[in-house]
Amino acid sequence: MTALSPFESRTSSSGVLRKMLRNNPQLLFGLLIVGVILLMAICAPLLTSYDPTEQDFLSTLQGPSADHLLGTDNLGRDLWARLLYGARVDLFLASVAVVLPFIIGSTIGALCGYFGGWFDTIVMRIADIVVAFPFYVLVISLVFILGNGVSSIIVAISIISWVAYARIIRAEAMVLSATNFMDALHVGGLGVPRIIFRHLMPNVLSQAIVYAMSDIVANIGVIVTLSYFGLGIVPPTPDWGNMMSEGQPFFAGGIYTLMLIPAVAxxxxxxxxxxxxxxxxTALRVKR
Amino acid sequence: MMEQTATAAALQIDGLCVSARIGDRSYKALDSVALSVERGEARGLVGESGSGKSLTLRAVMGLLPPNLEVTGGAIRFRGQDLLADGGKLLHSIRGTGISMVFQEPAVALNPVMKVGQQIVDGVAWRRGLGRRQAKELAAELLTQVGIKDPEHWANAYPHQLSGGMRQRVMIASAIASQPEIILCDEPTTALDVTIQAQILKLFKALKTDLGAGLLYVTHDLSVVAEFCDSLTVMYAGRTVEQSDDLAALIAAPAHPYTRALLAAVPRIRGPVRRLRGLASSAPPLTEREQTVAPPMVPIGPGRQVAPFTHEDERFFSRDDEA
Structure with a gap:
């Protein structure tokens, strides 16, 4: 019975991570890109000596130089500094805006999948109503109602994107609820909250975590779009969206960098x- | 033969009826099922697929699928009817008074929780055990089900265990809070014969050590012969024969279905003869008689049999290839 014991190496988390990365260039490359960007955002004050909101009317619309790595905008603000500080704002907001829908959606989905019945029907019809609207139409009108700024962006995104998490988790929870595993838990006399949060959730969350990654991408899109339309981050706080909208008028005049640099970012x-x-x-699928 | 006590049996099922709703009609899936299990007794529950063995266990545990419901009878645990108060009592004795071992441990264990943690999860929660105490209890239970080096294996996940070990873990979690009754739903069917023998030995030991009563559902009459004290035979959702003494039933089966079932067991000794199958399997649910089954009648001490007609006799004794 001791024949099967090579699992010590597998249970150490660093070993698992290393193995996961070795066979998974996608994950490695992605982590590398995002890691570098995150590091740049965190170390922004070390990478530039300029204040991203400081205007300098003596050097507006300059091209890249030793003084200004990426040049300056129409108000003479350093583009490199604005890009770095903008990353801080956008990445932070996009990540935070994922947390709330993740928690709310996963919990609702698990409850729906576990209980089914009328509760499930009502919640899922509400979800249908939410996704019946085009995403941006709904986000923009919500932010318009709530007023622009960080908190209303988070609220608006949460109101809409919990649906995706709820649907993913619900489907997985339903499959799991039909198995002997759930019967065994009931037989064990466990309470419903314990069954849902301690046994059901850890088994179904992986799908939602994967989705959360693409949801951050979507959130960046939303935040940048909203700011581009003047509904998101309020200037002069730097953000890639308002950088693009501010750079747009100069695009026709041949100054492409103001708009293209934040777009590339x-x-x-x-x-x-x-x-x-x-x-x-991929990694989580293999594990299954 | 086991001693008869004056007190109520640990588990007593009395005239249990379960109906299935299919379309707008309702069909009897279990009809007047009656059996009882004492502490320290291992009762076999046999019958072909679809005879309602597993359904009986599920009904006791309150695990019926949504389209099935109990329509009559009583399930008594220590004399108290589990169905009487809308499930409260049932919920309180799940895991503590009655527990269950499933056929396939691979799908009955939590794949993302360490086995040591999950076998004591319920107990630790009910008794408010700390981490250390829970760990000690887990190791103790794993030792009890014959897993060597329990501290080591407690930290493994189910997928790292062999089938036999998983079933041992399943059993460990079933006995964690010393239940009086353990329902076994074909716990060795998914295992190969060597492991099956080990697990049966373990069940035997647990029966004596814990003094628990076992209700052991199986297709396999050799398992019954090796391990059970008493036997109940089911056919088409009804209990057709039962005996508190296994040997008496095997020696002289009274119901024609029991006779056919026993005759279908291949034998190594004796004259060579063609293997016999059962004349026919039980009719599907929707084609069964919807009359109420007559109760079994006593034909000896601790021995009952369902009434049957000559037609039944001819039906069951018919050769399958005739």
């Missing part, structure tokens, strides 16, 4: 996060 970040999402999906 959005694309690269989203790409990195998507790679992590796909990589995680």
């Amino acid at each position: 959005v694309i690269v970040t989203s790409y990195g996060l998507s790679l992590i999402g796909d990589g995680l999906a």
